[in-house]
Amino acid sequence: MSDRDQRFREFFDAEFRPLRRLGYALTGSWSEAEDLAQEALVRTYRAWSRIQNQEHPGAYARRVLVNRHRSILRRVMVERKHASPPEDVARVVGDDGIVLWQALRKLPQRQRAALVLRYYEDLPDDEIARILDCPVGTVKSLVHRGLGRLRSTLGSGFEAAGGELA
């Protein structure tokens, strides 16, 4: 294995699971998350010689993943909007969590991606801006609008009751 491939293999081992979990937070499906992570890493590999020395090659892979998710979502938007939440999600997040999960699924893709990157990956705004390829101001706007729509969907009582996650 060449030195270049060896370094990519190390990157793959370190990033595959985090990428798959990010894909899961976006799609709610582990199999789709696996596909997204694989696709992101295949495309990252193609660009590896160019990006391997960048400060955050992982950000590149996340950006590919988020873009790929958006492309897929457009093609299957109708089916996905009405899909039931997977049972394994209900088991670990409880009834209130599943309501929130479903509300998140109904957000526009970029708002959803911004919320997932902020509240699941705990990324700062500038890092999210790099991944979504937009200014920081747009990230703030996406998060603000996303949270607003969640509140509007769930109603004021949900937040006041603390969600009462199981």
Place this chain on the structure above:
Amino acid sequence: MKIEELLSETLKRAATNEPPVIDAWARFERVANRRRVVRLVAAGLAAAAAVAVALVLVPELGKRDEGFVGPGPTESPDPTNSWRIAISDGDGYQLRYPLDWIRGEFEGTAEFRPPGTTSLAQGHEATSFAVTVRLDPEPYDAALKKGGLQCPGGAGCAPGQVLNRPGFMNGRAFLETHLGNQVQSERYFRIDWPAGPAPSCPGEPCPVPGPRALEVRVLGSSQLWDRHRDTGELIVRTIRPFALSVAALPDPSSSLRERLLAEGFTPLASPEERARVLGEAVPPGRAVEEAWNGFGLGATDFQVFVGKVFGPKGLGLDGRIVYAVYLTDVPTLIGGPYRPTPEPRGPVLVDHVVFVDALTGKALFSSSV
């Protein structure tokens, strides 16, 4: 509990149910190898198709009216067709160079050299060979008016043999010298070049816009000269002006699209794609109702951005509102340097469309809408 905290907790809990990773690397290798094979097969099929077309066309050409005699032989396809494309939008030229040659730059001069050779940036060595290109701010005939060529090597360099071949290089006159000694050899081309884009030279005096000369040198050590000289001169003969216009690049909807991708260029939108996005998003001369930097307008394969200032040299777009259409789903655009400055508020009149190579940040073409 606030909704932000609920969201964070829900997402993190959901991910705790993660299944084990099974054969992820093996699957990755299968997919990556399959795609590599597909690319190779596609390239092979394209080459076979080109050969087939040539085999059909060459005999047909022979049957035509012989009143017209072409400038050169037509028996074999141009080998440079399969070479890489290098574009300098700053100096306004494009050329082709072999796939295994290395592209570099030193002191404002582009350099193309074969594998295994050393860059001229390290000085002239026994292992040096390169084709170099630079735009000279002096016009083509300035040297002639002074009574001879300005030798590219500086003082003490013999002028060599001067040849004048009008009709070469897109009809532009050129001068060629052959400098040779026991250590190194050189072919020097000075090409009458059209006025390039307005130069961008912050903090230093700008040359007066006008006709220039493109200086192209094929040079190398005497040991390497015979091996690489022919290829070097072939490179010189592929030099063409490059203007920021749609016609400057091949139709991206053609088979060259894949090759542009392989070269690291973001392909242009095809005319149909462009019409689809522009038609839906911004009628020519009309205001955009909602203009956000980075606001995706949602066409299938595009990211549409509206913002101020793009900064590609020479386009004169600074401070104007520009409208950029990227093809998405293209790995090369990820990590691109496009970072528009402050968000426009409210309706924005779009007066330019700029297609940008997301890898280099350079404009591929622009047009008024």
